[in-house]
Amino acid sequence: MSGQSITDRIAAAQHSMTGSAISKAVCKATTHEVSAPKKKHLDYLMHCTNELSVSIPHLADTLIERTSNQSWVVVFKTLITTHHLMMYGNERFIQYLASRSTLFNLNNFIDKGALQGYNMSTYIRRYSRYLNERAMSYRLVAVDFTKMKRGIDGVMRTMSTEKLMKTLPIIQNQLDALLDFEASSNELTNGVINGAFMLLFKDSIRIFAAYNEGVINLLEKYFDMKKHQCKEALEIYKRFLTRMTKLSEFLKVAEQVGIDQVDIPDLSQAPSSLLQALEQHLASLEGKKSKELSTVNRYFTLKQFIRVTGFTK
Incomplete structure (x- = not known):
């Protein structure tokens, strides 16, 4: 037609x-x-x-x-x-x-x-x-979330712990709904669905940028949180890692359909040492035996996370 x-x-x-x-x-x-x-x-x-x-x-x-x-x-x-x-x-x-x-x-x-x-x-x-x-x-x-101010003095990086705990699950839900579109490159067969995919692609980059900055803020506060907050923050971070994997798959489709690689961020996986540090800290708060990381090691592990996952698109 x-x-x-x-x-x-x-x-x-x-x-x-x-x-x-x-x-x-x-x-x-x-x-x-x-x-x-x-x-x-x-x-x-x-x-x-x-x-x-x-x-x-x-x-x-x-x-x-x-x-x-x-x-x-x-x-x-x-x-x-x-x-x-x-x-x-x-x-x-x-x-x-x-x-x-x-x-x-x-x-x-x-x-x-x-x-x-x-x-x-x-x-x-x-x-x-x-x-x-x-x-x-x-x-x-x-x-x-696609239009909020970003950067070190942006909305998600300066949000309080309490507000962050409420906001990050909302971002997660929105990103989940976007990634549930789940179209393969073989299914983007006409100008209509391609038009929708392009808008979803643009949203995905901006939503994840806000999401990523919120998680950085969360992790920066983590070692000063109370036990129940650490437990909730750890679950938020684990869900974040899962969504990073799903987003990477979504971006592969974007690359396959010809979106310029310059516009596609490189989502490197966060170091496993960070997850270990978070789990060990929570275990110590719960009175379990664990090998607590030094303050210096925590600092460099977190800085490594910011370096590999942060992007400004």
Whole structure:
């Protein structure tokens, strides 16, 4: 299928007659054409999020209503458009999405009547769950992890222990939802799913950067924590190591589909000596016999972790 369908043209014409520029732009961004939404339509909608005269609820609701379409192409492109506006639109767009009790309800979506319908429906369900989780994360912490200030004086590096313990699991959940997309390079077979994957790739880098900085902050505080905090922090760190492995697999797919290696960070594994140091310290707090590392060794082990896992993309 190529080009706009007759249905697309009729819908656009109807919106022109009723004077709904937003609805017309959404319709044009989410046609039946098997390609990513056109830049000019995304740019227009992004501009709309910055206009105070534009109703953000109307824009968001129009997109959400568009996902009731039975075509996998239309629904997938609607999700891409929504994701694009979350990333590049005015913050009040994601604020509104986060305020809704429900966002996308596509867990049972399936297009049985089109070529690639079954396969693409699987990724629509996964993608919608990620966007739901992205909005939920914003609701819980009132910040977009992909846009927060980074660096030694950034949000995650300066966060208190208590807030860090609450925030890191939220980042973990969002990253999990993203990595659950699980598309291999062989399954990125058209412009629509490729468009979604590119946005997910960009999010993955930014989310992990914030996640990584939060874990560095956590580890810097670890040896001064109380026993119950150390136990919780150790579990957070172990889950972090698992997600590093999953992210590495995701980035391999990005490399296979031609994303420039310059844009793909090298995720070297943290030294095993760090995990041993954390476990030994917790064991000592619990009164178990363990070989406690010296303060100097702790310092250099942590510095090694920061060197191999830290990146600024």
